[in-house]
Amino acid sequence: MTTLGYALLGLLAREPFSGYELAQKMKAPIGCFWHAKHSQIYPELAKLKAQGLVNHELVEQQEHPDKKVYTITPAGRDALRQWVTAPMEVPHVRDELVLRAYSLWLADPQAAILLFRTHEQRHVEQLRRYEALQQKLMEEAGAKQQVDSPDFSSYVTLALGIGYERLYSEWCRWVAEQFEQADTTL
Template sequence: MTTLGYALLGLLAREPASGYDLKRQLQAPIGFFWRARHSQIYPELARLEAIGLVTYQVVAQHDLPDKKVYTITAEGRGALRDWVATPAEAPVVRDEVLLKTFSLWLVEPAAAVALVRDQERRHVEQLQVYEGLHQQLVQRAGAALTHWDSPYFASYITLQKGIGAERQYLEWCRWVVLLLEQPA
């Protein structure tokens, strides 16, 4: 099983969805834990169906194309649970911005500041998106927000990680700009 497969199961464990629905959830800016394109999602759903972890029903819609609505099976839920309980590897760090930062000494301070400010702007936007999602979540979840067996709880702690990471990124951007702008 691929990691993407588990990402899809993780979404389907909450509610049935079409490939298109899943695509939207695994897209920027809300897919903050994993991203995927539809060209990866459709074949993966077919594989999950082939091994019995999901099933689907074709649903006809008025004025819109038919869609395949996928549902997780009991085996799918079991596979997902087993995977979740298995210790995870450390995240693969692959940040192009940090790579550029590492060679930032090669460019003029003005260019360096432009680069970091651009990132700052990006992360401000992303933080706003996450905070919006958080507001929605708090309103919808109610008391379930802090119940360990509620999907709302899992969404809540995942989102909090995203929010914390964005804040930390922002703080760092601002600190770097301060360093670059202070007179030598």
Template sequence: MALAQAVLSLLSHKPSSGYEIAKAFDGSVGYFWQATHQQIYRELKKLEEQQWVSVEVIPQEKSLDKKVYALTPLGQQKLAEWIDEETELGPLREDILVKVFAGHLVPSPVLLRQLEHHRRQHLKRLATYESIAADYFPTPDQLTFEQRCQYLTLRRGIRNEQDWIAWCDEAIEALQP
């Protein structure tokens, strides 16, 4: 996936300033696609040049003018075309898996500490996702189609964290001296 599609997907929900898009990356989209604020602003400029987004400049009294970006019909078409393309599996790149693979080189307590740390990180992220689910999707059976799409993305994150925790538990048990 390119950064362009992640930005367009955010704008498909509502027009936003670059700052608001960057904040959304720090929250919702940022859990599955990473980008710096600088990368986001560069991408917005490219999308504007391609006419996939439009920009409305809103004058501000005490600061720089605010630019609000909106998805254009062309941008919506390009995003829809991208959604219709088959998606290949992405590579699994996890440092912890390389550490376990080569774990025979260190004493087992070293590897166990790494796994326990990894497990705690996933527990923390799972708690965050579950909190988001409780706050924003308290009644999953009453969601609109748009909300169900967002909820399913969150559910994938929840299941991913649950699986990582289960794997960490399995690995910790298997590697006990």
């Protein structure tokens, strides 16, 4: 089983979805930290079906094309439950902007300021979106959050997403400021 397979099971464990809906969900990263495109999702769903981890039924529609709605099976739920807490290596992160920062000493200062201010903005925007989601989650789910409710899991991943975007946007701002100050010092 691939990680993508478990990502799909993780969504289907909450409620049934069609391949198209799963693809929509995974445009914006699920749990803030995973994404996939439809070209990867459709074949993966076929594999999950072949392994008996999901079923699908054809839902006929008048005004839109028919769709296959996938449901997780008890076997799928078991596989997911086992995977969630299985031993795991620390995943190594890859981030191109930070890799660039490693060679930033070569850069044109004005171009560096522009790049980092742009990314600061984008991460602030993502932060605002996550905060809005959190707000919504708090209103809907309230204090009834228990560790065995899906809302709790969503809240947990959102919390890291918010911390991450806050850290990242502040780092971008700080880097930009270093170049701005160096510029006025000359």
